[in-house]
Amino acid sequence: MKLVVLISGRGSNLQAILDAGLPAEVVAVLSNRESAEGLRLAEAHGIATHALAHTGFASRAEFDQAMLQLIDNYAPDLVVLAGYMRILTDEFVQHYAGRLINIHPSLLPSYTGLNTHARALADGVKIHGCTVHLVTPTLDHGPVIVQAAVAVRSDDTAETLGARVLEAEHRIYPLAIRWFVENRLAVDACGKVNLLNGEGSEQSVFYLGA
Numbered sequence: 001m002k003l004v005v006l007i008s009g010r011g012s013n014l015q016a017i018l019d020a021g022l023p024a025e026v027v028a029v030l031s032n033r034e035s036a037e038g039l040r041l042a043e044a045h046g047i048a049t050h051a052l053a054h055t056g057f058a059s060r061a062e063f064d065q066a067m068l069q070l071i072d073n074y075a076p077d078l079v080v081l082a083g084y085m086r087i088l089t090d091e092f093v094q095h096y097a098g099r100l101i102n103i104h105p106s107l108l109p110s111y112t113g114l115n116t117h118a119r120a121l122a123d124g125v126k127i128h129g130c131t132v133h134l135v136t137p138t139l140d141h142g143p144v145i146v147q148a149a150v151a152v153r154s155d156d157t158a159e160t161l162g163a164r165v166l167e168a169e170h171r172i173y174p175l176a177i178r179w180f181v182e183n184r185l186a187v188d189a190c191g192k193v194n195l196l197n198g199e200g201s202e203q204s205v206f207y208l209g210a
């Protein structure tokens with residue numbers, strides 16, 4: 001299977017995906033920022049890269065259409081949002097329906113949007129984490145594929161908590177992609193993702209402790 005990965009920053013989840021030895025090929029990495037460090041990472045792995053600045057377009061719809069055309073040149077089986085900091089238009093999402101996934105730094109449906117770690121600390125929650133989900137037009141509300149939880153420490157800052165959540169992201173995102181590639185994900189009539197049985201015992205919720 002072919003993957004196209006979209007990034008906006010340093011590409012730490014891209015690195016985790018590349019390191020995972022998945023039975024799939026990352027054929028291209030695209031970014032809305034020319035300065036994204038993850039583009040250099042992709043180039044070092046011999047992967048095609050494209051930087052398309054969103055600031056050069058009159059509207060979000062025009063930008064998304066240009067990105068869509070770039071992506072479709074690679075005919076991907078799966079489009080992976082890995083720290084891609086753009087809200088997608090409904091048209092873009094619907095074009096890749098069922099083959100567009102994202103990782104979000106909270107235990108959805110809690111803390112959609114930005115600043116998730118600071119908001120979790122402000123609310124005094126004891127468990128925080130991350131979620132891989134299929135992307136739908138409603139922001140951060142797509143069917144959940146897998147989640148990982150970490151304990152919130154009494155001395156945590158948004159930075160220290162975020163660092164542990166990022167480690168969890170690096171664990172579960174490649175796993176979710178592997179399940180997709182192996183055709184082990186099925187969305188039921190209620191819109192929930194079920195993990196189809198494979199060899200061994202696997203789970204879709206992880207508690208990574210303190």
